[in-house]
Amino acid sequence: MFFNASVKAALCTAAAMSALLIPAAGSASAVSSASASASASGETVGATADSFDAKCRSHSRTYVLKKYYRGPKFFTLRCGTSTWGWKHIKARHGWNSTMDRKIDAAIWSGDPNGRGGYSTYLNQCPRVEKFRTIIGTPAGTNDLLTAYKVDQPAVASAAAC
Incomplete structure (x- = not known):
């Protein structure tokens, strides 16, 4: 009886551990796994300006x-x-797969920037902001207004060094 209970416990533990190793559909690791498999198969990784341009021509501004x-x-x-x-980001700041990755990185792991968005910083003292996103548009509060490269020290942390 004790052997049966310990086998069940071991199987439950193994199942729980494997569930932790398999990324959920919306997680960053699932997205990066999907991107890695797409690039390995030769498909285009990231959003191209041409595909977005075509979609925006046939849809409204809120698409x-x-x-x-x-x-x-x-x-x-x-x-x-x-x-x-x-359309604003493409015209004012340029759009390519690098811009797409920088936006993704700033939103996923950047620090709140006080402008309603997230920024990434160089790892130095004083901190220097290298990329900024601003969130909030006329279409919605969780929409990306703009994103652009920045090269200036962060005011709040400059004195902390």
């Missing part, structure tokens, strides 16, 4: 092109206009 995740919460990139969203 959701992509979702960026921060834990269970997500922020949307909409087609937008010349003053916000993808």
Whole structure:
């Protein structure tokens, strides 16, 4: 009887551990696993300007092109206009797979920047902000307004060094 209970306990533990190792569908590791398998198969990784351009031509400014995740919460990139969203980012700051990755990194693991978005910083003292996103548009409070490269010291942390 004791042997049967210990076998059950071992199987339950093994099942729980394997569930922890398999990424959930919306997690960052699942996304990176999907990207890695897509790039291994020769498919295009990341969002291309041409595909977004085609989608925005046939949809309204509020059409959701992509979702960026921060834990269970997500922020949307909409087609937008010349003053916000993808059309704004493409026209004012340029759009390519690098911009897409920087936005993803800033939202996923960046620090809140006090402008309603998230920023990434160089690992030095004083901290230097290298990329900024700003969240909140006329279409929604969880929408990406803009994203751009920044090269300036963070005011709040400059004195902390």
